[in-house]
Amino acid sequence: MKTPLTSFAGLDLLTSAVIVLDAESSILFANAAAENLLDSSFKSLTHLKLTDLFLNGQELTAVFHQAVAHQFADKRQDLTLERAGRDALHVHSIVTALDNPDTPVLIELRENVQQLKLDREERMLDQSKANKELIRNLAHEIKNPLGGIRGAAQLLELELPERHLRELREYTQVIIKEADRLQTLVDRLLAPHRLPHIVGDVNIHEVCERVRSLIVAEFPQGLTIKRDYDLSIPEFRGDKEQLIQTVLNIAHNAAQALNERIRQGDAVLTFKSRVVRQITLAKVRYRLALDLHIIDNGPGIPPEIRNRIFYPLVSGKEGGSGLGLTLAQTFVEQHMGVIECESRPGCTDFRILIPLP
Secondary structure, eight states, X not given: OOOOGGGGXXXXXXXXXXXXXXTTOBEEEEOHHHHHHHTOOHHHHTTOBHHHHOTTTHHHHHHHHHHHTTXXXXXXXXXXXEETTEEEEEEEEEEEEOSOSSSOEEEEEEEOHHHHHHHHHXXXXXXXXXXXXXXXXXXXXXXXXXXXXXXXXXXXXXXSOGGGHHHHHHHHHHHHHHHHHHHHHHHHHHHHHHSOOOOEEEOHHHHHHHHHHHHHHHOOSSEEEEXXXXXXXXXXXXXXXXXXXXXXXXXXXXXXXXXXXXHHTOEEEEEEEEEEEEEEETTEXXXXXXXXXXXXXXXXXXXXXXXXXXXXXXXXXXXXXXXXHHHHHHHHHHTTOEEEEEEETTEEXXXXXXXXX
């Protein structure tokens, strides 16, 4: 007697993806989570076999055949499953042999969030290093001829005939001022690699309070700054001035993004600190880490730059240099930490993770 597929309907309540297969590996049932994970409708999936789902599904298929042969009750493994034209899936798979010849195998796929996080961090670190190396080399290449251009403009100004000095001096001054502006920009690009790393005991809440006082002084009306601190967080070795600059760059960007809400009087900026345990940062496992959030209720980061906000010279505001978040990322990395961001309209959350002793 065949098992009615309605008996699997309760699996739709699960958050992990579940598919039920017959002995020929044809898909008989897929829950809602499986439809989402595999980007296919239930109707489409029921026309497929297990071998149709993934480009490298040989290992999963081999385990399926073992389950059909009742070589085990269930088997678990971590897999990276590749799909044509889509991102690979990092999943924890559970293959279960069922006592029914019509529906002999159930496969559960749980996204491996930790693996996704590690891969994302690794990509960000590689991109960050490559971008900073490129910018640093470019800045050095610009710096030398820039000094020559400025010097030549000054010499040219000295050689101008007296009768034309007034009208022509305007042009030499444009060259000198633009050279000075570019020199300032180049110096800022090179600054993170020149500043000494002064190590001492750092209390992260002193850092937040210092930044809070600076933000309040600049935005005295319409902005509420909330503090949600875990006062048990221990001090750690670090560069206090670098961390102040890091938090200030993020908080100042947030306050500027809140301009409309500040005018309405309902702008909120939140400093939140916690401790996380057993966390991997930049491929290294730490027992404890600082988990600092800087959250605002602004419009969110524009989607077109959301994945590039830590790149040098990328800015979401008119007139911005695009160096504030790059500098913040550099300083956090010098503390063996990582910086992340999640943003949507109404909530932008910058998260700083730094190892604790």
